[in-house]
Amino acid sequence: MTHDPLCQVLDPQYGMYVWPCAVVLAQYLWTQREALKDKTVLELGAGVSLPGVVAARCGAKVILSDSARTPLCLENCRRSCAANGLHDVEVLGLTWGEVSPDLVLLPELDVILGSDVFYEPQDFEDVLVTVAFLLRKNPTARFWTTYQERSADWSIEALLHRWSLTCVDIQLEEFGADRSELAASTLPGNHSVQMMMVTLRTEDVGL
Numbered sequence: 001m002t003h004d005p006l007c008q009v010l011d012p013q014y015g016m017y018v019w020p021c022a023v024v025l026a027q028y029l030w031t032q033r034e035a036l037k038d039k040t041v042l043e044l045g046a047g048v049s050l051p052g053v054v055a056a057r058c059g060a061k062v063i064l065s066d067s068a069r070t071p072l073c074l075e076n077c078r079r080s081c082a083a084n085g086l087h088d089v090e091v092l093g094l095t096w097g098e099v100s101p102d103l104v105l106l107p108e109l110d111v112i113l114g115s116d117v118f119y120e121p122q123d124f125e126d127v128l129v130t131v132a133f134l135l136r137k138n139p140t141a142r143f144w145t146t147y148q149e150r151s152a153d154w155s156i157e158a159l160l161h162r163w164s165l166t167c168v169d170i171q172l173e174e175f176g177a178d179r180s181e182l183a184a185s186t187l188p189g190n191h192s193v194q195m196m197m198v199t200l201r202t203e204d205v206g207l
């Protein structure tokens with residue numbers, strides 16, 4: 001394995017690279033830096049954890065998570081924190097769709113992050129089950145997520161409805177991310193990254 005200073009690792013696991021979506025979400029977080037101070041933020045499927053690291057550097061209390069089945073990714077989350085001088089960021093194994101003790105015992109959350117977590121259609125519902133569980137426990141929290149539509153039949157609309165969730169699109173031009181280069185990174189390139197904010201549909205869950 002080869003390591004770089006950002007803790008990307010040449011390894012077949014998806015969580016070992018920074019994906020274009022992560023750069024875009026990190027840019028959004030930077031524009032929200034005042035609001036993020038002292039907020040509690042959980043990142044799902046964090047991988048190299050660029051958005052979570054940026055949130056922590058903005059003064060948020062951050063918990064990073066990745067699949068409980070990929071200890072190498074979890075170790076890489078820890079390395080990213082260490083490389084950025086972040087010593088109080090908790091790293092948890094949270095597998096989408098599983099209600100584990102670590103999930104249930106999370107503190108109150110303000111923001112949930114997910115960068116490129118909608119990439120495998122068979123996992124979409126598991127991601128949203130976890131998000132719905134967390135938003136029911138934290139009804140005012142928001143799920144900020146960036147994604148790439150990689151196939152023509154990409155859609156989570158029916159799943160959002162099934163789990164009493166709703167979303168609004170956040171246009172990349174609203175936060176200066178509609179460019180192929182961001183913060184000196186060429187990663188966004190010509191990938192068509194999009195962003196949305198998911199919340200609980202309160203009228204459906206009686207809140």
Ligand SMILES: C[S@@+](CC[C@H](N)C(=O)[O-])C[C@H]1O[C@@H](n2cnc3c(N)ncnc32)[C@H](O)[C@@H]1O
Nearest residue numbers: 014015018019022045046047067095096115116
């Ligand atoms: C495409 S990568 C994105 C990584 C990172 N968020 C980024 O944008 O650079 C997808 C991430 O989801 C994680 N993942 C995949 N399946 C998962 C599951 N069932 N539960 C939790 N995390 C999962 C992977 O380990 C990986 O870190």
